[in-house]
Amino acid sequence: MYAPMRILLIEDDLEAAAYLAKGLREAGHTVDHAGNGTDGLFLATSERYDSMIVDRMLPGLDGLAIIQALRSSGNATPVLILSALGKVDDRVRGLKAGGDDYLVKPYAFAELLARIEALGRRGQAGQPETRLKVEDLEMDLLGRSVRRAGREIDLQPREFRLLEYLMRHAGQVVTRTMLLENVWEYHFDPQTNLIDVHISRLRQKVDKDFEQQLIQTVRGAGYSLRAAR
Amino acid sequence: MRPAKVSLPPLLRATTFRLALSYLGIFTVSAMALLALVSWSTSVFIEWQVQETVEAEATGLSEQYRERGIQGLAEVIGGRAGQDQERRTVYLLTAPDGGRVAGNLYGWPLDEPDAAGWMRFPVEHLGEARLATPVLGRAYDLPDGYRLLVGRSLHDARRVKSAINRALGWGLALTILLGIAGGYFTSRHLLNRVEAMSRTARRIFGGDMKSRMNLSGTGDEFDRLAAGFNEMMDEIERLVEGMRAVTDNVAHDLRTPLNRLRSRIDMVLLGEHDAATLRRTLEETVAEADELLATFSALLAIGSAESGQRLHAFEPVDPGRLAADVVELYEPLAEEKGIAIACHADPGLKVAADRHLLVQALANLVDNAVKYTPDGGTVAVTVARVGAEVEITVADSGPGVPEPARERVLDRFVRLDATRSTPGNGLGLSLVKAVARLHGARLSLEDNAPGLRVRMRLPAVG
Numbered sequence: 001m002y003a004p005m006r007i008l009l010i011e012d013d014l015e016a017a018a019y020l021a022k023g024l025r026e027a028g029h030t031v032d033h034a035g036n037g038t039d040g041l042f043l044a045t046s047e048r049y050d051s052m053i054v055d056r057m058l059p060g061l062d063g064l065a066i067i068q069a070l071r072s073s074g075n076a077t078p079v080l081i082l083s084a085l086g087k088v089d090d091r092v093r094g095l096k097a098g099g100d101d102y103l104v105k106p107y108a109f110a111e112l113l114a115r116i117e118a119l120g121r122r123g124q125a126g127q128p129e130t131r132l133k134v135e136d137l138e139m140d141l142l143g144r145s146v147r148r149a150g151r152e153i154d155l156q157p158r159e160f161r162l163l164e165y166l167m168r169h170a171g172q173v174v175t176r177t178m179l180l181e182n183v184w185e186y187h188f189d190p191q192t193n194l195i196d197v198h199i200s201r202l203r204q205k206v207d208k209d210f211e212q213q214l215i216q217t218v219r220g221a222g223y224s225l226r227a228a229r
Numbered sequence: 230m231r232p233a234k235v236s237l238p239p240l241l242r243a244t245t246f247r248l249a250l251s252y253l254g255i256f257t258v259s260a261m262a263l264l265a266l267v268s269w270s271t272s273v274f275i276e277w278q279v280q281e282t283v284e285a286e287a288t289g290l291s292e293q294y295r296e297r298g299i300q301g302l303a304e305v306i307g308g309r310a311g312q313d314q315e316r317r318t319v320y321l322l323t324a325p326d327g328g329r330v331a332g333n334l335y336g337w338p339l340d341e342p343d344a345a346g347w348m349r350f351p352v353e354h355l356g357e358a359r360l361a362t363p364v365l366g367r368a369y370d371l372p373d374g375y376r377l378l379v380g381r382s383l384h385d386a387r388r389v390k391s392a393i394n395r396a397l398g399w400g401l402a403l404t405i406l407l408g409i410a411g412g413y414f415t416s417r418h419l420l421n422r423v424e425a426m427s428r429t430a431r432r433i434f435g436g437d438m439k440s441r442m443n444l445s446g447t448g449d450e451f452d453r454l455a456a457g458f459n460e461m462m463d464e465i466e467r468l469v470e471g472m473r474a475v476t477d478n479v480a481h482d483l484r485t486p487l488n489r490l491r492s493r494i495d496m497v498l499l500g501e502h503d504a505a506t507l508r509r510t511l512e513e514t515v516a517e518a519d520e521l522l523a524t525f526s527a528l529l530a531i532g533s534a535e536s537g538q539r540l541h542a543f544e545p546v547d548p549g550r551l552a553a554d555v556v557e558l559y560e561p562l563a564e565e566k567g568i569a570i571a572c573h574a575d576p577g578l579k580v581a582a583d584r585h586l587l588v589q590a591l592a593n594l595v596d597n598a599v600k601y602t603p604d605g606g607t608v609a610v611t612v613a614r615v616g617a618e619v620e621i622t623v624a625d626s627g628p629g630v631p632e633p634a635r636e637r638v639l640d641r642f643v644r645l646d647a648t649r650s651t652p653g654n655g656l657g658l659s660l661v662k663a664v665a666r667l668h669g670a671r672l673s674l675e676d677n678a679p680g681l682r683v684r685m686r687l688p689a690v691g
Contacts, residue, residue, distance in 0.1 A: 106522060108515070108519070158557060184554065184558065186554070186584075186585060186588050187585045188585055188586075188588055188589035188592060189523060189526060189527070189589070190558070190592055190596070191523075191592075191593065191596045191657060192562060192596055192599075192600070194558050194559065194561075194562060197561040197562045197565060198558075198561055200561075201561050219512075220512065220515065
């Protein structure tokens, strides 16, 4: 379904790193671990990785400094920043330094896995697409229309964006927070599981009249757009 | 090499004392200048008096000469000189050939007269000590070639002058002494008050938060300073108290679920379970941990909004768009409950805000409204310009909040639902309150008859 990735993990908390590496390996990825900033930068520059997970506060060399060093040397490997600093400003600073995504500790492993896999995919993306296709579901990005098995599906603008995000990450797990951040572009904690209701509405339109269900719920993680196994 | 640091006793280090000393220096110099002026004008005045006396004497003698001739004049001079034991006044009458006719001087002085005709010459003083004292005198030409010299000793004038100088000197010394003493006592007085203040500050620093500065009641600068300090301490104490209350609440609100979490894990560890049960228990445990983390991040968000740390993240934001987005987010949820939700927003309004915080606050309000409104009710969000402000209201047709509880529900962890049957952590409105305060907004809870209407008024931009 997805290509296994080679991931560099720079994290000084050894226990957290071991737990992360184990989880990532179980998900089929290869993981190299560096316990401090200097080793991390060395590995990042001497090897090729599909994506990196960088802790923000590291002994030796700060996480943001590593990313800045990589970016200024033309290295565009997608980076997920892990941080205990969760304010909007901190996030903005992390993304400005060249990070591609920002995850605040403590986090659910499913969230991290979904995000790092989304990043790895982004790294492979070529020129902008005009059409998306998953199984018999087709989206025309220019004409803003969606068809399933040749049948037109009428979507509200927000539903269109929601489906577009799911289709762009087809086969991957997409978490509720990722949807809120990318489809609604807000960083906040909804007190109720709002996203679930939006997804179930989308399901009504996309899946209800078809035998094959495309929008899957991934327990404890989020959603995934793919043919049911 | 660094100069050795001189350690002065506290009094000498005191600013007031040093200030007093420098004022004293300036005062002394000006007093001395004044005294010099007085002394100089006194001696000028005394010399002028001496000159007057000499002139008067000479006038008298020339009258004698006119009436009684040279012989008479010589007699008068002889008489006067004879009476003047101490030779305060000197006389000399000389014949045309330069010979001495009368007087208590033996020869004509060699000193040249000044421009006004006055001469200064030393004469042996015949008083207590036989001292040479200067005499101020003048020569007068009489008819027939006779010449008269009249002079007056400056001895008395000198004594008067030195008496005056002595008096002035003592006065100056007294002034300096009084100045030093005054400076000492004023600065010691001030130093005592400063010392009292720093003692209080140290006591507070040592943990006695109730300690306050004493006020003298005169309303002077020190009282104003102390009053300001006391106000500051009141505010700090209030904040610390608030924080303590929050910590207690946090401890309580986090301890209960943490304990539940722990017992759940304990139960699993104690018994034998099949994989499915284990999995379910673990999932429940994770859900509970997530709830804890949500409470925790809500508290952090309130804390950061209250400390005003995000001011620099403010940007012009269209509140109508935010409200529409939030309503759109909640619309499916409201629809599920059969609640009619609507948003009426004036277009093009702007407020200076942290976009994410303001959305969070609006979402909390709408979340509450949807949560507490019974099936079939209504929730209405409006955004409109009212004067210089933008008014955002969120109104529902739920049970509302009774008047006495309206202030209280804004506090942390306060939930009116005593059974706590609805989900929530009691922090939603606290965050709204903190966000409102951070944005300089006024927040009020009103009766929507029926239901609750929350009104937030933010300063409009542009």
